[in-house]
Amino acid sequence: MATTKHSTASLKMSKPERLAPTKGRPKALTDRAYFAGLFAGVLFDKNHSTMSLLEIRKEAYQMADFMIAEAEEE
Numbered sequence: 001m002a003t004t005k006h007s008t009a010s011l012k013m014s015k016p017e018r019l020a021p022t023k024g025r026p027k028a029l030t031d032r033a034y035f036a037g038l039f040a041g042v043l044f045d046k047n048h049s050t051m052s053l054l055e056i057r058k059e060a061y062q063m064a065d066f067m068i069a070e071a072e073e074e
Helices: 002-013 031-047 053-073
Strands: none
Touching: 031 053
């Protein structure tokens, strides 16, 4: 039982690792990039054997542009 107390005491004294601070703020995710990422994931999942990655990327951005244009019309 003495070993259990010792191990818990050592856990309390250890400091958590600190991550190195990043310089500046991370880039904000645009609506176009967000939608393109969603569509690219779906297209890649369904068509990765029949479409090249460039075709998937092009189609994903076209669909994202369509979604943004549709949202602006409303």
